[in-house]
Amino acid sequence: MNEEKTNRAGNARGRHKRLEIIQAALELFGEVGFHGASLRDIAARAGMSHPGMLHHFPTKVALLEAVLERRDEVDEAAMQEDFDDGLNRLQALLRVVARNSERRTIVELFVALSAEATSVDHPAHDFFVTRYERTVALVELELRRRQDIGDLRKGVVPLAAARNIVALMDGLQIQWLLATAQGDNGQVDMVAGLRDYMESIVIGGV
Secondary structure: OHHHHHHHHHHHHHHHHHHHHHHHHHHHHHHHHHHHOOHHHHHHHOOOOHHHHHHHOOOHHHHHHHHHHHHHHHHHHHHHHHHHOOOOHHHHHHHHHHHHOOOHHHHHHHHHHHHHOOOOOOOOHHHHHHHHHHHHHHHHHHHHHHHHOOOEOOOOOHHHHHHHHHHHHHHHHHHHHHHHHOOOOOOOOHHHHHHHHHHHHEOOOO
């Protein structure tokens, strides 16, 4: 029994340490990009030795995968709660943007890595290609649903509008990062900007 408790405690400590490493990597990847952050730098920020970190993540690519998986786990859980509350996908996207305005580190990570990952040899390239394809497809599906019930304005092409929504989210994030870095927290309202576009293509509000 004591051995079982010890094992459980050890597993809990291991999970906690992994999360600390992932958080440290998330911060550094966001600040200097994947290529600019070394495993030694990440270990130092996590408050542990380089060999100790390698016990949990033997390569930087393995750590990057864990960071991306963790980010999506958190976002998907929050979005599912929004759906459970009765929100549609457009409303849920606005909630995502609102949450992002409170977590600069996450936004920095996404902007830095998505830009780096346009290179086909980047370890996160396939992840971002798949992620964008899935996101655009899901938004398009919601817009087609609106179109079927007459809630999409005449002339709006669902696929093109879906790409515009995703592109606007990304562009607003970059402008918001630049503005807030200069201390202007009210210059770029990401939620209002995205909502304005959504309401220009749908009828009767988002």
